[in-house]
Amino acid sequence: MARTWDGFEAVIGLEVHAQLLTRSKVFCGCSADFGGEPNTRVCPICLGFPGVLPVLNRKALEFTIRTALALNCKIARFSKFDRKNYFYPDLPKNYQISQYDMPISYDGYLDIEVDGETRRIGIIRVHLEEETGKNIHLADEEKSLVDFNRTGVPLIEIVSKPDMRSPEEAKEYLMRLRDILMYIDVCNGNMEEGSFRCDANVSVRPVGSPELGTKTEVKNMNSFKNVQRALEYEIRRQVELIKAGKKVVQETRLWDVEAGVTRPMRTKEYAHDYRYFPEPDLVLMEIDPEWVEEIRRSLPELPAQRLERFIRDYNIPEYDARILTSRKALADYFERCVQCFPKPKVVSNWIMVDILGALSARGMEIEEFPIPPERLADLLKLVEDGTINQRTAKDVFSEMLDTGKGPEEIVRSKGLTQISDEGMIAEIVEKVLAENMDAVESYRKGKEKAFGFLVGQVMRETRGKANPQIVNRILKEKIGR
């Protein structure tokens, strides 16, 4: 069921900007890496010196096409760049080379799933442009500084149709989109560094109304959580306005994280006539369909396809598969582990419970996880062949995490090998029974719980190393019933 707000529904469209992972900038040879001492990754071209000219980085075009294909877009046969004119110190030429009426790609979609329901979100276009620099405002001084390192990093803009109906859908769309960009290695998805960011167009209307309400543009939401909170706030604000008989003003609003509200941006900062016109320093691009097909063939398996394959080939529950394929690195980890230890459900359980638990406890990404998948497989093999039991395995896992040692080494040095010697276990069982006659009596009278207690006592005597199946069997033989 779609969400409503006092009889109103929300209409949300998202504009996502993502920095491409090319080595050099989009129109010059400078490094496109993040960071660096201010104004060290610059040249006369990205600084907009007099007389310099842009030359398109073909890799940036390729990455844009790659993204567009992953988002089911059509690729234009002819495309061009345009100048978007406005004055701002972080924009050295005082125009941005962008695309206006002939974007590289158009008309795609992305399927998302919210509350078990699949929704198809339309994508209007994916185009390529140049990133701006960064203004740094000094708190206690009457001046601002500009860092142009980021200027000219290739940036794609992905514009969705106003197809989302709730903050949850918007968040899901963004997460899926980010997954895809990271899957196909065109963007690192880093929201704090701003390499993946989004603006939202939001309006509300009475449920069932075919017309769109007046929209506002919400900016400055730098995390999934903030997108959700900001949209929630903005929808509520618009609904309250209308209910009070007031009108929504079309404007750009900034999300204030601290206050948890959106506020109108100062007029001066956005009231632009961008005076777009074709960039005369770059030629019309003719995109060769054969090249596009080549790029299409080089695309890796996308999250949705991988999800299906995981369910089909590994026979794991959809719930598991969805989590495992949510991140490319996580899915890769799973597959590498399964290659060495071909029991997918066992591997999946370990990843979902133990690894994801450890990651969130340590605030780590799977890429930084210290236990390689092959080592995890070694651990699972030790359980499988009876060298250690499941409980010991958890301890060994923690040890591996802390020390970086291999499972065999830990088991050997700590003497954790499981006791499967029946004679030895029988002896211990005898001892435990002798010391706990009460429990034996209770069990014989039908108290199942007492059996568990006796197993526990045996395990305690063996410091958890006894093979639980053998303990169970011998206990039952000895007590009878």
Added chain:
Amino acid sequence: MELCDMTAGELSKLLRRREISARDILESVLRRIEEVEDVLHSYITLTPDLAMDMAAEVDRILARGEDPGPLAGIPIALKDNLCTKGIKTTCASKILYNFVPPYDATVVARLREALTPFVGKTNMDEFAMGSSTENSYFGPTRNPWRIDTVPGGSSGGSAAAVASGEAIISLGSDTGGSIRQPAALCGVVGMKPTYGRVSRFGLVAFASSLDQIGPITKDVADCALLMNLICGHDPMDSTSADLPVPDYTKALIPDVKGMRIGLPKEYFVDGMDPEVEEAVRKAAEHFEDLGADVREISLPHTEYAVATYYIVATSEASSNLARYDGVKYGYRAKGWKDLYEMYTKTRQEGFGAEVKRRIMLGTFSLSAGYYDAYYLKALKVRTLIRSDFERAFEDVDVVITPTSPTAAFRIGERVDDPLKMYLSDIFTISANLAGIPGISIPCGFTSDGLPIGLQILGRPFDEETIIRVAYAFEQTKGLKDARPPIAQGLGKEGRS
């Protein structure tokens, strides 16, 4: 005749025969500068030390018995909108009065390699906007033929320098006639190559889709030599054509027999100087005498060229000149309170009147609500003008026209009347809109003794045919040894 009054071709021969040194040539040029620069003001910046170093290098190579290359040792003047590493490049604007580029324009790098001693940076209309070199922050340049007249513009300094012997050859830039018109007014040869023939990298942009760098020389042979050096593909300029470049000196053939030459009827308009019209008609007759087939043709959209140009060029300029904001380099105003005041004061004080006029015109043309009526419409008319030429070149090999409707006009005469000034380019603008090559060569004099230019236009990337036609005319018409009075120590006091 002084060395500085000779052509590059003549000097190069003497140099190779070791009859003179590169230093001798440069010294002659520097002496001429000493004599006339105070009056003419062709240059914004002089670089005699650099020129001397380059000349010395040429002499060392010659002393080793090696070949320094065809134009080595030939002193050149560079228009001040061509970026020169380590040398001030001002575009004749206050806003760039102190700008020293850390890079060379591609053509400048090629000329350094070719060891053409750099004499200096020439005066121009600010940002190449103008037809008289009066719109310079550093003051006007005077015409060597008569110093109370303008040298034309915007490459007026480059044309005056070559005409007066203050340089042997020079480079200018041509957005709507800025090479050809001053060449005509100063009695020298000026060529605008096909758009894309010469790299624009390092040419400070006025209107990117129209700008083109080209040579200004004393004769057609020198033009061919300089074309050989500057033409060709440049990976730094996406709009430069990746086509082979012929040896233009091979086109120096004094023969136009059987060639079809078009004379467009739209280029003989009311208000043009009858002496100019007569000179051009005589030139046409001369071509007939040489065995060419001269026929009247029509370029029907000619009357819209000036209007179209002033929309396209100013629109691009309004964006190209946005970068001059006081943030990164160049002039920054003082006494502002916030960012926007810094922008507005800097640009208000840093740009001259004509530049501001064009920025406003272009900004207006691109504005929401006007774009379709002006910019978009202008692009469509531009296409029509281009197809006029395509059709014409189905029937003729070249088109000849006057370069300018009048010879050199008085300093101050048109500077307060922009529309009148804009009409100075009425015959040259179409070639930029169509992207085709054109040359202006001297074809006669007015009764006042001022040079008249003949324009020859050709098919895209067919500069060879133009050069051939121009060469044939020059070699048979007997004007090529004419030098302005100032080169003979006369006329410094002016006439009125």
